[in-house]
Amino acid sequence: MMEFIFSPELLEIIILSLWVSGAGTLFASILGIALGSIIALTEFRWKRLVLAFLNTWMALPAVVIGLLVYLLLKRSGPMGALGLLYSPGGMIIAQAILATPILAVLTTSALQEKGRRIIDTAHSLGAGWIMTCMTVVREARFAVITAVLTGFSRVIGETGMTMMVGGNIKGFTRVMTTTIALETMKGNFEIGITLGIVLVIVALIINLAIQLVRRVQA
Amino acid sequence: MKTMINILSSALLIAVGYLSPARGAENILILATTTSTYDTGLLDVLLPPFESQCKCKVKVIAVGTGQALRTARDGSADVVLVHDRAAEDEFVADGFGVKRYDVMFSDFVLVGPLDDPAKISGTKDVMGAFGTISRSGALFASRADESGTHKKELAIWKKVGLTPTGPSYLQVGSGMAATLRVASEKGAYCLTDRGTWLAHKKELTNLAVAVEKDPILINYYSVIAVSPEKHPDVNVGAAKKFIKFLTGSQGQRIIRNFGKDKYSEALFFPNAGRN
Numbered sequence: 001m002m003e004f005i006f007s008p009e010l011l012e013i014i015i016l017s018l019w020v021s022g023a024g025t026l027f028a029s030i031l032g033i034a035l036g037s038i039i040a041l042t043e044f045r046w047k048r049l050v051l052a053f054l055n056t057w058m059a060l061p062a063v064v065i066g067l068l069v070y071l072l073l074k075r076s077g078p079m080g081a082l083g084l085l086y087s088p089g090g091m092i093i094a095q096a097i098l099a100t101p102i103l104a105v106l107t108t109s110a111l112q113e114k115g116r117r118i119i120d121t122a123h124s125l126g127a128g129w130i131m132t133c134m135t136v137v138r139e140a141r142f143a144v145i146t147a148v149l150t151g152f153s154r155v156i157g158e159t160g161m162t163m164m165v166g167g168n169i170k171g172f173t174r175v176m177t178t179t180i181a182l183e184t185m186k187g188n189f190e191i192g193i194t195l196g197i198v199l200v201i202v203a204l205i206i207n208l209a210i211q212l213v214r215r216v217q218a
Numbered sequence: 219m220k221t222m223i224n225i226l227s228s229a230l231l232i233a234v235g236y237l238s239p240a241r242g243a244e245n246i247l248i249l250a251t252t253t254s255t256y257d258t259g260l261l262d263v264l265l266p267p268f269e270s271q272c273k274c275k276v277k278v279i280a281v282g283t284g285q286a287l288r289t290a291r292d293g294s295a296d297v298v299l300v301h302d303r304a305a306e307d308e309f310v311a312d313g314f315g316v317k318r319y320d321v322m323f324s325d326f327v328l329v330g331p332l333d334d335p336a337k338i339s340g341t342k343d344v345m346g347a348f349g350t351i352s353r354s355g356a357l358f359a360s361r362a363d364e365s366g367t368h369k370k371e372l373a374i375w376k377k378v379g380l381t382p383t384g385p386s387y388l389q390v391g392s393g394m395a396a397t398l399r400v401a402s403e404k405g406a407y408c409l410t411d412r413g414t415w416l417a418h419k420k421e422l423t424n425l426a427v428a429v430e431k432d433p434i435l436i437n438y439y440s441v442i443a444v445s446p447e448k449h450p451d452v453n454v455g456a457a458k459k460f461i462k463f464l465t466g467s468q469g470q471r472i473i474r475n476f477g478k479d480k481y482s483e484a485l486f487f488p489n490a491g492r493n
Contacts, residue, residue, distance in 0.1 A: 074403060075402075075403050075424065076423065085403055086400055086403060086404065163392065163396070164396075167390055167392065167396070167399075167400045168390060168391040168392050168396075169388050169389060169390055169391070169400065170362060170388075170389035170390075170391060171389070172388075174391060178391065179391075182362075182363055182391040182392075184285065185281060185282050185284070185285050185363050185364075185365075185393075186282065186284045186285060186288075186363055186364040187282075187284040187285040187287065187288025187289070187364070189288070
């Protein structure tokens, strides 16, 4: 077991986890923050419906998203030609879909708190629409960063969906959570616990970062 | 204050009582077994008649052979039904299992992509086929989860004298059905038990049987009771009855007839008491 814990293989698994979840969160952030800003800062007719849709999407179990992405990416599926199933690219897509509503909903509530006041100020200073939006996001940046970190910690701990879309192929799509599932299946509970501790440490670092962001903000 | 503590502690006692059903109140047998016996549906026809005979309830933990034996070593199961001879013998030799009993056998098949890049389809020699796949550089999907099927695959590679490595050897690290899906999507060869292959054949549109019926591919299942000397809490009585049922005439008949209607061929062949 000790050989595994100090092996380059484990390091690769950790790096792949961070890379896949980082990229997934990045795409989710671009989409989610844009969506959240539009919902929070503009008035349109179906706003409540869109929010209800986003909240439902957020409540969807990850394995359902995994199944949908699987059906989309499989060889005979509509996007099969891209060959993304059982690749890190496919995992990033699934994780981005999982995190997007979280980012959108959290961004919406973060901007709604501050939004109106800042918008009024910006308008009175003669700022255009895009300038106003950027000002609001900048003013609420700490809350938005918290949203991003929340999204990241959600996707890096995800297992079932990642297993389904990535396939848990050694040296290619095997990440921390799927390794834990596999080692448990093999009866190597010790390696599972060790990786669990690594995940806890990652989560701890993220949460400390969130606290730090809050402190700076206050 | 004192009455408060009394009420709280009795409430706690009642709660604990509910959470930990005393063994013996209900006769429960915990069976740790491989996914193949569960996923094919064999246990669904095997367990109900046993449960009514033994007046007990069987709880099934369906996992890989590796985890099944580990669960049993930890004393979390009463009896195991698994297929990995070397690990079984070690389990008994270490004192965790009482005795190994033959129950049945099934067989493995080597499946591969329809375009058959290694040109092995229809051959009868699985060792030769493994060698050809390795030399041709065709993809091979391995379960890589220390299940009975994975151990069998490794044993064949060892007999051929090859150590599969590199990017053409996909170590999937999942169950049989998931690994077959990877093989189908990526166009890889894959060693599978016949039951899982037949159960999922329809969705695996890119795969077909390449090599089968080589005597090496026979897969023996055995049943072992967990030793009460290591774990005094195990349900020895029900475990003994289960072994007697599986190796007896009724259990063996159910095994022989299973799958003929659903898969149009038998999946498991009873062999209790033959070797």
